[in-house]
Amino acid sequence: MLPSKYTSAPKGGRKDIRNLKRIFPYIWEYRGRVLIALLSLVLSKVAIVGIPLVFKEIIDILDQSDKSVIAIPISLFLLYGFLRLSGSLFNEVRDAVFSRVRYRAMRRLSNKVLTHLHNLSLRYHLERRTGNVIRDLERGTNSVSQILNYMVFNIVPTFAEFILVAFILLGQYEAKFAIITFSTVAIYVVFTLLVTEWRMHYRHKMNELDSKANGQAVDSLINYETVKYFNNEIFEVKRYDTTLTDWEDSAVKSTTSMSILNFGQGAIIAVGLTFIMIYAGQGVIDGKMTLGDLVLVNTMMLQLFIPLGFLGIIYRMLKYTLADMDMVFNLLDEKPEIINSTNGKALHHINGEIQFEHVDFSYQGDRKILHDISFTVKPGQKLAIVGHSGSGKSTLARLLFRFYEINGGRILYDDQDISQVTQESLRQAIGIVPQDTVLFNETILYNIEYAKPGATHEEIIRAAKLANIHEFINALPDGYNTAVGERGLKLSGGEKQRIAIARVILKGSPILIFDEATSSLDSQSEKMILEALSSVAQTHTTLVIAHRLSTITDSDQILVLEQGRIIEQGTHQILLAKNGLYADMWALQLQESGNEKD
Numbered sequence: 001m002l003p004s005k006y007t008s009a010p011k012g013g014r015k016d017i018r019n020l021k022r023i024f025p026y027i028w029e030y031r032g033r034v035l036i037a038l039l040s041l042v043l044s045k046v047a048i049v050g051i052p053l054v055f056k057e058i059i060d061i062l063d064q065s066d067k068s069v070i071a072i073p074i075s076l077f078l079l080y081g082f083l084r085l086s087g088s089l090f091n092e093v094r095d096a097v098f099s100r101v102r103y104r105a106m107r108r109l110s111n112k113v114l115t116h117l118h119n120l121s122l123r124y125h126l127e128r129r130t131g132n133v134i135r136d137l138e139r140g141t142n143s144v145s146q147i148l149n150y151m152v153f154n155i156v157p158t159f160a161e162f163i164l165v166a167f168i169l170l171g172q173y174e175a176k177f178a179i180i181t182f183s184t185v186a187i188y189v190v191f192t193l194l195v196t197e198w199r200m201h202y203r204h205k206m207n208e209l210d211s212k213a214n215g216q217a218v219d220s221l222i223n224y225e226t227v228k229y230f231n232n233e234i235f236e237v238k239r240y241d242t243t244l245t246d247w248e249d250s251a252v253k254s255t256t257s258m259s260i261l262n263f264g265q266g267a268i269i270a271v272g273l274t275f276i277m278i279y280a281g282q283g284v285i286d287g288k289m290t291l292g293d294l295v296l297v298n299t300m301m302l303q304l305f306i307p308l309g310f311l312g313i314i315y316r317m318l319k320y321t322l323a324d325m326d327m328v329f330n331l332l333d334e335k336p337e338i339i340n341s342t343n344g345k346a347l348h349h350i351n352g353e354i355q356f357e358h359v360d361f362s363y364q365g366d367r368k369i370l371h372d373i374s375f376t377v378k379p380g381q382k383l384a385i386v387g388h389s390g391s392g393k394s395t396l397a398r399l400l401f402r403f404y405e406i407n408g409g410r411i412l413y414d415d416q417d418i419s420q421v422t423q424e425s426l427r428q429a430i431g432i433v434p435q436d437t438v439l440f441n442e443t444i445l446y447n448i449e450y451a452k453p454g455a456t457h458e459e460i461i462r463a464a465k466l467a468n469i470h471e472f473i474n475a476l477p478d479g480y481n482t483a484v485g486e487r488g489l490k491l492s493g494g495e496k497q498r499i500a501i502a503r504v505i506l507k508g509s510p511i512l513i514f515d516e517a518t519s520s521l522d523s524q525s526e527k528m529i530l531e532a533l534s535s536v537a538q539t540h541t542t543l544v545i546a547h548r549l550s551t552i553t554d555s556d557q558i559l560v561l562e563q564g565r566i567i568e569q570g571t572h573q574i575l576l577a578k579n580g581l582y583a584d585m586w587a588l589q590l591q592e593s594g595n596e597k598d
């Protein structure tokens with residue numbers, strides 16, 4: 001299938017000039033190299049333009065009527081060879097010198113974009129497919145390298161050559177030669193651009209239909225079973241063929257229009273050359289020009305058209321590339337939702353007190369997820385949050401990390417508003433075992449150490465032991481170097497959770513959040529881990545989100561959430577005495593576990 005890059009027309013309304021200006025700093029870093037590359041470019045062009053000049057001299061000498069007087073003009077032949085050699089030498093020097101500039105620009109831009117993507121909010125990323133973002137990143141950074149390429153390898157050299165040829169023609173010959181040459185070039189350029197613009201439509205259509213046909217074929221094969229269930233093989237092939245019929249038409253038109261373009265270009269050159277030849281021939285007859293001059297003007301003109309042969313392609317690619325570049329710079333202009341406040345200080349003196357003051361929050365629009373949430377957790381205390389699925393428990397945990405801005409109220413750690421401190425210091429202060437643990441596609445060691453790069457081996461093993469996973473890891477053939485697979489899929493749910501627990505223990509933040517951290521474990525392992533955790537947690541403030549109420553009866557405080565509101569609050573005993581939702585949930589779970597035991 002074709003990359004989607006070629007399937008749709010680049011959109012207009014871009015800020016190409018602004019974008020081009022924005023590449024400039026990347027080139028400026030290597031201004032020395034750029035200068036050398038440009039110098040090589042000019043030298044190679046001088047050499048190439050010099051070739052027909054020497055050629056002319058050679059012809060004129062060989063053409064002298066009195067053949068006996070002349071020796072072979074050996075120095076001219078040597079010069080001729082030397083010019084050819086320098087032409088290609090400086091060409092290569094330019095490529096070699098410039099490649100560092102190009103790739104460094106790409107590297108720096110890629111880094112910048114990835115950094116920026118990490119700065120953008122969770123909301124931004126949840127709304128986009130990661131695959132698409134990465135494709136944009138790749139195309140965007142490629143576009144910068146390509147633009148530089150086109151500039152240095154096509155556009156600027158072609159201009160340089162035009163200028164040199166103009167000097168020679170104007171300097172040595174009558175003005176009409178320059179006029180004919182450059183009018184031919186102008187007509188050629190205008191013709192090429194117009195026809196290319198018109199043709200692009202067929203190309204897009206063809207590519208679009210090609211993707212569509214592929215999509216249909218893939219879809220019908222993915223649904224192989226369904227197709228058979230409904231006896232629809234013929235229907236599927238017909239659908240595919242309808243698209244292919246249109247594709248065939250567009251493809252033929254695209255090829256035909258290509259012929260029109262090529263022929264038109266050829267015709268323009270032919271007409272221009274004919275005029276040049278007529279005038280030059282007349283000049284020779286009149287004795288104003290030599291045979292060498294005739295060859296020279298002819299060659300110069302032909303040489304000018306060599307780079308122009310790619311004009312159509314370059315024009316088309318340039319359009320796409322500018323569109324890609326616009327995309328990447330627009331991405332860079334995307335404002336991060338969460339920004340450090342201008343006078344933001346690092347969170348300091350963290351004892352672990354958490355305070356919510358009338359917090360309201362909605363992910364989008366009017367659908368409020370949390371309403372007027374207020375509570376305080378003292379340092380070292382354990383707070384449990386319970387409630388039905390979707391009541392907003394994980395959302396509350398996310399707000400503690402400031403992944404989203406709240407709509408009202410304040411969240412404070414030790415009397416410091418989290419919107420006023422730097423995000424880094426805030427996130428350093430909290431550790432979380434999230435509801436769904438996703439691991440990096442690396443080794444177990446890498447995943448645990450991630451919490452504290454450079455941790456000692458002892459620290460890692462201690463954390464793994466506390467999380468009750470050390471023995472399991474040791475029993476694996478590769479031990480701590482076992483690869484966990486994409487997103488950690490080679491491990492069971494419970495194993496992943498325990499790795500996540502080990503990693504949060506290693507981080508050693510003063511505040512710990514466990515969002516259903518033991519939900520995938522059997523009661524036996526859960527009990528062991530909870531014991532380990534409670535010893536870790538003694539010096540930490542912990543916030544536990546749990547479905548199994550038996551795990552949180554010892555909490556200092558329990559919040560019961562219902563549709564984003566705190567409806568009950570207190571210790572286990574107090575809540576039982578209230579006989580409300582908590583007491584109901586407790587009774588229900590007692591009954592279930594009683595049934596299990598029967």
Ligand SMILES: Nc1ncnc2c1ncn2[C@@H]1O[C@H](COP(=O)(O)OP(=O)(O)OP(=O)(O)O)[C@@H](O)[C@H]1O
Nearest residue numbers: 126363364369388389390391392393394395396435
């Ligand atoms: N990124 C999001 N954008 C919009 N709505 C969201 C987003 N994440 C969660 N929600 C919604 O917010 C509500 C609360 O979700 P949350 O994950 O906090 O529930 P929960 O109490 O943790 O549930 P569970 O016990 O099932 O984990 C849900 O109705 C959910 O659909």
Ligand SMILES: [Mg+2]
Nearest residue numbers: 393394395435
């Ligand atoms: Mg949740």
